[in-house]
Amino acid sequence: MTQLTALVIDDELFAREELIELLEETEQIDIIGEASNAIEGLKKINQLKPDVVFLDIQMPQVTGIELLGMLDPDTMPKVVFVTAYDQYAIQAFEDNAFDYLLKPVDPCRLEKTVKRLKKREQQTLEAIDTLAPQTLDQIPCVGHNRIVIIPTTDVEFAYSDLSGVHVQTAEQKATSQLTLKVLEDKTPLIRCHRQFLVNVKAIKEIKLLDNGLAEIITQSDHPIPVSRRYLKSLKETLGFH
Structure with missing residues (x-):
């Protein structure tokens, strides 16, 4: 057996x-x-x-x-x-x-x-x-030889790459064990690209580019890509139709 x-x-x-x-x-x-x-x-x-x-x-x-x-x-x-x-x-x-x-x-x-x-x-x-809790108030992350607990309200954006899922605040970047799917489902972060989630309250401006693409600039001046697939829903969330 x-x-x-x-x-x-x-x-x-x-x-x-x-x-x-x-x-x-x-x-x-x-x-x-x-x-x-x-x-x-x-x-x-x-x-x-x-x-x-x-x-x-x-x-x-x-x-x-x-x-x-x-x-x-x-x-x-x-x-x-x-x-x-x-x-x-x-x-x-x-x-x-x-x-x-x-x-x-x-x-x-x-x-x-x-x-x-x-x-x-x-x-x-x-x-x-x-x-299970329906929302997450904090995101556990691993920093430089330390564990950090980041309130979800402090997160400007999250993204995934080959080394994992990363969470960015105005002050720091940390790596999380949570998947982007869990972050999208249980935090206020919304999808703006296949590999990026953004906190709407952290958006300073959206630059409209060619071919229906766009770029978000966050409050701490980080650029984030916006794909055609998510631009319409992002504009609707912000009240632009």
């Missing part, structure tokens, strides 16, 4: 090690990585593409629930929440078809979870939509 690949995300080292040990004892789960916070976890989910993520809820900076909202629904793994929450909060996971484990994790309960995971397909998108 093939093993499921798994990633364990928990800021408590002892809890993480204990769960990994219990999972290995089931002999049905292959632990391919671990992370001590949601931002590192998001990076490893994108890199390792595990079948299932065991996700702690209460973590500093970005919680497990907020991390859920940062995953691309098209590629997200199965999620099992690991929580010390009380029964009332757990009801939310039961109602939304997510599995959960209570800390300290009981080996018999874990065995049931593993059996369910082997049987079940990905969570339904409806469950994700109900539980």
Whole structure:
């Protein structure tokens, strides 16, 4: 029987090690990585593409629930929440078809979870939509040897290139683990080009070019391309018809 690949995300080292040990004892789960916070976890989910993520809820900076909202629904793994929450909060996971484990994790309960995971397909998108935040107030990014949390209101634009997805504010550029699709769906940024999203409030001017193309100049004087496909909807958003 093939093993499921798994990633364990928990800021408590002892809890993480204990769960990994219990999972290995089931002999049905292959632990391919671990992370001590949601931002590192998001990076490893994108890199390792595990079948299932065991996700702690209460973590500093970005919680497990907020991390859920940062995953691309098209590629997200199965999620099992690991929580010390009380029964009332757990009801939310039961109602939304997510599995959960209570800390300290009981080996018999874990065995049931593993059996369910082997049987079940990905969570339904409806469950994700109900539980995950619909908007992101902050974007976790990786800067020069540091993690930065950027409020979405500070972002002038975001773009993708071969090295990843980048977020630009008036002061800094940082690399994000979020996809452009998630940023477009869950932040005020709007599409102006296949590889660019822009914050309408950061637009200083739009230069109309030949062939139906255009160029946005942001408040901090960054040029951003506007493709023919998105120029009409951008003008409509700004009130020009």
